[in-house]
Amino acid sequence: MNDPDLSVLAMAAFDRMVAATPGFRARAGQHAMAQRIASSLRDVSLGDQDHPQSAVTVIQAGTGVGKSAAYLSTTVALALARKTRVVVSTATVALQEQLMTKDLPALAAVIDTPFVYALAKGRGRYVCKLKLERLVGHVGADAAELFEGDDEANTPQASSTFQPTRGVVWQDPTERRVALYETLASALVAGKWDGDRDSLAEQPEARDWSTVAAERHTCTARHCPRFSSCSYYQARMQLAQAQVIVANHDLVLASLGMKALPDLDNCLVVFDEGHHLPAVALDQFSSAMDLTGLRWLDKLPKILIEVADKMGVVLAQDVTTLAQQLKTALLDAGRLALELVRGLSTGYDTVYRFKDGVVPEAMLEPFKLIHGHAAALSDALEALGAELKLRAKEDPAQAANCSVQYARLGQMAPKLNSVVATSAQWLSSDEPPLAKWLKSDTGSGLVSISAHACPIVPGDLLRRHLWRQVRGAVVTSASLTTCGSFDFFLGETGLAGLPQVSTLAVESPFDYRTQGQLVVADTAADPKQVDLYTTQMVAALLRDLREVPHGALVLFTSRVQMQAAVSALDASLQEVVLVQGQMARGRLLGIHQARVEAGFASVIFGLQSFGEGLDLPGTLCETVFIAKLPFSPPSDPVEEARAEWLKRAGRDPFNELVVPATGIKLLQWTGRAIRSETDQARVICYDKRLLNTAYGRRMLQGLPPYAVSRRASGTVLVV
Incomplete structure (x- = not known):
């Protein structure tokens, strides 16, 4: 479809939405974002096409731009004109709630064509009435x-x-x-x-x-006697009537090819908080299996045999022997794993990663047996399940009993599927290699050993599974560039080099030079001297906390580091500080707001999850303290494996991966300071590497243009 009036139509919807916004101010960045979306997506080919035209526009929009109004008004207007739908995918519940309770109602009130919007949730958020009745x-x-x-x-x-x-x-x-x-x-x-x-x-x-x-594994869908009143399928019916569907990245990636959401080649898609896509992709395609908690394998053959007997079905395999063989192979693998772990550490709480993804032959042997036995059991379970579905379809009188028996089988399916998937990945010799590791812990009071596997290049996964399907998409966030470039994000998401991709960075309407300050406070110790640095950083932090007049946020890179600061608080500061994890997040933020509004000082101590998506405008957060540059823990097995692979290829993982990834986190963390056009706030970073190293200065280039100064021995120097 090639109609030049479509972009005009989309921009008219944008103009109406922003004009109706209370306290509306024209924002050049917001208008530029809307214009890019309207012009990029108006001509995309939807549905079955021989030579489809695709477009993915990647837009970084600084804090305060008003991203949601820009992308909702334009994509919804385009979709309604083309009689298609919009899927808006987010990474957080907070943004979903904002879209459903604020932004979409505001658009519905001003747009010419009425539309229905709905929130998509995973199946597991709904009760299975048949299971509940049975229980x-x-x-x-x-x-x-x-x-x-x-x-x-x-x-x-x-x-x-x-x-x-x-x-x-x-x-x-x-x-x-x-x-x-x-x-x-x-x-x-x-x-x-x-x-x-x-x-x-x-x-x-x-x-x-x-x-x-x-659950999908325990559901006979339309053959279930409770299908007509099923909570999940009733929600699915509401989604089918909606022109705008709000979902999350996990659900979108997990639903590819499963018809739970609109086909991505026949709708428009918005990925807000798009910087999360690489991590979500890795999580979706990773696998893990327990090598020690194996009681389920004693139950599996009994359930298969009981269900088969009740339904008069003859099992093709000897499932009792298969389950015993699988359990023996898993126990052998667990014993070998425990020996490897014990050889690495004196304790049981550790991770053992295999260099270059190469598993020793002695360890591979039981995994070959595991995979063979698990695959055979999975075939038996699937064949019996298929027979139950067929009988429920052909004989409605048996539907209730078939559904109950199918649910019994389905309870076993997730663990069995995990064993099949993990053992297959462990036997893989793909290039780049998968990260493969063992994890041992004693959190349950007993030693447990699990085997894990995960791809190491998220861009490959997203290009293969997501972007091949998408026809028209917006990917947006306040933090898509790092060190002043989109290159890292495009590579991580598999968008680099694709001809349909365009990028745009629109500036925040905030005047960071006059509204904010970035102070780098030197410590004598190098941050690599972890204990000494933490001691000196905490001492400087406590001195600064005594000067906090209203609200402040302290962001730590580890729980150990945060606990060191908590332990150093005196009685007066203990009355002021709220610590993440001490109570529910909502309650903590509510107490913080109440304290500040009552005229008292209040400081929140938080970790990574508080460094993103936390909106504390005005006096609620006048200072953001950053304890250390937010490098990822060096022990992450997937990042370790990827760095190892890059080194083997003669590349520099620190500058290629670590620095840009840390730059994105730092951009998010500093973004907690200025939240409105009237805010006055400062960021104090205790890590001198931000100014003293070339990579620190690279990260600094990607931050908003704060007035930067250095504080050393009590002296402040403008940089």
Whole structure:
């Protein structure tokens, strides 16, 4: 479709939306962003095309630009004109809530054509009514099977703080869980609950919820007798009616090719908070399996045989022998893994990564057996599941029983699939090599060993699985450039060199030179002298905290570092400081705001997650203290493996990966300071490498143009 009026239509929608915004001010960057989206996406080919035209526009928009108004107004107007849809993908719940409760209602109020918008959630956010009924006895479940497949159901760690009846503390885990499920079932029957976990007044413990959550592996879909009233599929029907769907990156990548969301070649897509895409891609295509918690393998053949007997099906494989062989191979692998770990460390809490992704032959042998046995069991499970689905389809009278039996099989599927996937990745000899490692820990009170594998180049994954499908997309964030360039982000996301990709950086409307300061406070110790540096940094930080008049945020690079600062607080500062993890995030921020608004000083201590997406305007955050440049921990096995691969190829991983990745984090962290056009704030960084090293100065080039000064021995020098 080639209609020059489409971009005009999109810009008209933009103009109406921003003009209706309370306190509207014309922002050149916002207008430029909207114009780029309108012109880039108006001509993309949607649907089945022989030679489709694609466009991906990558836009960095500084804080305060108003990204959501720019991309929503233009993409929605284009989509409505072309009778297609928009998928907006985010990385955080906070942005999803903003889009659903503020931005989309504002657009709907001013746009000419009415549209429906909806929030897409993963299947696991909804209850499976059939499972719930079975657990409370409505389908005649055997009590002995109540929590089958849940190895941890009766362990001490399974205790929950969720109380279905206020004031009642359940000592017995099974009794407590039964009471919870009865409460949920009653709420459903009474119409007081829609089956969405997020709409519960109190959130159940994750382990309790997982037993009744809807899952792909346990769902017979339209063959289930509860399909017509299924909470998940009712939500899917609402999505089918929506022209705008808000989702998250995990769901978008996990749903590729599964029809849970619109086909990406037949809609427009916006990836806000797009700098998260590489990490999400690695997570989606990684795998892990437990080498020690194997009780599920004792249950698996029993369930397969019982289900087959109840349905009159003859299993083609000897599943009992296969399960025993798989367990033996896993135990052998676990024993070898424990020997390797013990040879590396005196303790059991450690990670053992295999150099260049090469696993010793002695370790590979049990993994070959693991993969063969697990694949055979998986085939048996899938064949039996397919037979149950077929019978439910052909004989509706059997549908309820088939669905219950299918759910029993499905409880086993995730662990079995993890074994199949992880063992396959461990046997892989791909180039670049996968990161492969063992992890040992004693968090449960016992030694547990797990095997992990993960690709090391996210761009390859995204190019192969995502960008080949996308026809028209916007990728945006306040932090896509690093060290003054898009190159790192384009490489990490697989967009580098693609002809359909364009980039644009629009400046924040804030005047950083007059509104803010960046002070680099020297310490005598080099940051690489970890203990000495931490001691000196904490001493300087505590002196500065005594001068905080209103709100401030301190960002640490590790929990150990943060704890050192907490331990050094005297009584007066303890009254002022709020520490991430001491309470729920919302409550902590609420207390902070109340203190500041009452005229008291309040300081938040936080880690990486507080360095992004935290909006504390005005006096709520007049100073951001950065304890150290936010380099990733050197022990991350995926980053270690990637650095190793680059070195082998004669490349420099520090300058190619570490510096630009740290530059993006630093841009996010410093972005907590100036949040509005009237803010006055400063950033104090205690890491002198920001000014003293070439890589530090590279990072500095990518930051907003603060007035920069150095503080050494109490003297402030303008840089």
